[in-house]
Amino acid sequence: MTEHQSTAAWRELLATLGELDSSFLDGDRAVTDDRHIADGYRMLATTLGVALDAYLFPEPGRPQFVAVNTPFRRDRRWGGDNTDAYYFICPVDPARRYRISGNKGDSVYFSVTAYNEPSPGAWSDRVVSIVRDSDLDVDADGNFAFEFPATPDAAVLMTRDYQAHPPTGRPVTWHIEALEEPDPIRHGDAETAASLRAVAAWMRMMFAIIPLPVGTRVDDEHGLGHETAHAANEFADPYQVPDSNFGWSARDACYSYGSFVLDDDEALVITHRPPSCRFWNLVVWNQFMATYGDEEARSSLNNHSAALNSDGSVTIVLSRGLTTHPNSLTTLGYPRGNLAFRWFLTDGVPERPGVKLVKAADAPTDVH
The missing domain is CATH 2.60.120.600 (Domain of unknown function DUF1214, C-terminal domain)
Known part of the structure; x- marks a missing residue:
């Protein structure tokens, strides 16, 4: 029986997940307390959810903004999050035009940034463009709308919304629509396999960065406090x-x-x-x-x-x-x-x- 591409990619993803805990269990970056070990497994689950949202489920011709960081969702705390901000992502097609609209709520700063993607699942290495709240015409009720043009190398849009008082502040509402007709939906074997491999690649890069090192105390016997x-x-x-x-x-x-x-x-x-x-x-x-x-x-x-x-x-x-x-x-x-x-x-x-x-x-x- 011929193995499907998506079957092979799924098993590769499972193998990747089975290996990533070595980043925080072994070697120079091993964490030293039980709570951080537990946090490592929670982070594996968190980042898998983000990666699936970013690489498996999106359709750039039928765009949706999806939450990746929030002050309140415990499964969306990763990658340098904070309790003052909401971040959403939306993968896009660089050949398409999009209309983005919404309401600023109680935001004290918001923006939309486009990033490149050097290869499927690879982390961005360049800011392609940015639209700030100060670039927009926001009406008296807080509403805004603008067109995001076809932009070479733009692979994903990320919104930022910073709140002075998140427990009571109204977050920005975001809407996005493609201005050209979408392509037919393709959830086939090859497309799914490519998406799963992108998920695995993105997670490998994430756990090449985390856990972050913690410095040596100056008063430790073998410390490097002078550095x-x-x-x-x-x-x-x-x-x-x-x-x-x-x-x-x-x-x-x-x-x-x-x-x-x-x-x-x-x-x-x-x-x-x-x-x-x-x-x-x-x-x-x-x-x-x-x-x-x-x-x-x-x-x-x-x-x-x-x-x-x-x-x-x-x-x-x-x-x-x-x-x-x-x-x-x-x-x-x-x-x-x-x-x-x-x-x-x-x-x-x-x-x-x-x-x-x-x-x-x-x-x-x-x-x-």
Whole structure:
């Protein structure tokens, strides 16, 4: 009996899934605590769902925006998510024209970015184009509409919608339609096999990146604390995202990444001087670039929720549990993880945030 192409591709995908946990169980990137091992398997399930939405089910002639990051869906926390934003994707045909419309809701920043795809399932390495909210005519009721033209190399559209207060804010509503007649639906053996192989390729690339490393503490005996890039409880220098970039990064953003290693009785006191920008936030991640939690587990802070000091700076207290400080963030008991600052539409690259490791009992309890 001849084996179908889709049968072979399905079994290849299953084999890939069976091997990817080695990225967090073995070698230099192996995680060191049980919760992160469990998170690794949850991340396998999460990213499989995203990959199927991105590569198996779409039809560019019959487009749909599908949620890939949200503040509330636990199965859509991956790839550098945060509790302040909604992201949707829609694979597109570079030869087609599309009409995109919607309502801005309570968004403080929204955009649509087109990315390339070097090969099926390969991660983007270039921002093809971007449409920002400031480029659009938004009426008094918040409605907008625009045509996205046929764009060479555009393989996927990603929307971004940042909210000042996600629990109460109205997210952007998105609609998309193709302006040319769609091709006949083809769910055949060859097409399905190609899609499944793209799913596997995308997931292999994802787990080549995660889990993220956590720096060595300066006070560890064999630490590399003098090398900032390898030091825990520090941030790297902020940088502006270029057009040529890996993955689905935001062209309008500057980023600064760090990691933390905290004992039960310790806290990080983070000092941030916000630049002029549309939006900024700080997010606490596990080593799989996913936020921890729910409303009672505050894992991010933004320029609308942060309490300012008298000089305009922001002091943030990060510890294993919440404290009384108005800008308290929690790791939910995780001993180690990663941190990410992002700033949208800044006037310039921000200053590197300062960090001080203290005993939790000595951390500040209020703004100053």
